[in-house]
Amino acid sequence: MSTGPASTLPADPDAKEEAAVLAAYDGMTAEQAKAYRQASEKGTALERYATLNALGQIRNDLTRLKKSGAIVRGGIGHDAQVTALDMTAETPKASLSDCIDLSKYETYDTKAKKVIPLPTTQPLRYRATATAERWEGRWMVTDINTQGGGSC
Numbered sequence: 001m002s003t004g005p006a007s008t009l010p011a012d013p014d015a016k017e018e019a020a021v022l023a024a025y026d027g028m029t030a031e032q033a034k035a036y037r038q039a040s041e042k043g044t045a046l047e048r049y050a051t052l053n054a055l056g057q058i059r060n061d062l063t064r065l066k067k068s069g070a071i072v073r074g075g076i077g078h079d080a081q082v083t084a085l086d087m088t089a090e091t092p093k094a095s096l097s098d099c100i101d102l103s104k105y106e107t108y109d110t111k112a113k114k115v116i117p118l119p120t121t122q123p124l125r126y127r128a129t130a131t132a133e134r135w136e137g138r139w140m141v142t143d144i145n146t147q148g149g150g151s152c
Helices: 015-038 052-068
Strands: 070-074 080-086 093-101 105-109 114-116 125-135 138-145
Touching (some): 015 070, 015 125, 015 138, 052 138
Antiparallel strands (some): 070 105, 093 125, 105 114
16 A cells, blocks of 8 residues: 655666765775784785775875784774765766764784773764775775864
């Protein structure tokens, strides 16, 4: 039994692409978490989701972790949304906004066997941004900016 007239509004034509962008971003953040847990990208699929620039940022973080003898335990929460999508560009592009949640995150010093506390100035929730491009039919994260764009 129908509860009302069928909608005459067309489905969002960008919804499928936005879902694909978010899937690529989610894939990258999941692989990034794996890498941070071991301070190495070995055994991850980061290159499947991130291009050289974004991958370079992650590799720099991994180098710092490895040098300091640290790993990441716990998890980083994400609540990402596509904020812009340009399917008309020669290379389709997307912008994302992500609410990062560090409430379950901790850096662990494997040598001293202790948790390294976050700086007292570090907010536990903040906005980060990312960009993605569609390359050969799939979305790739091209840039990540975790420097905090305000609270969320």
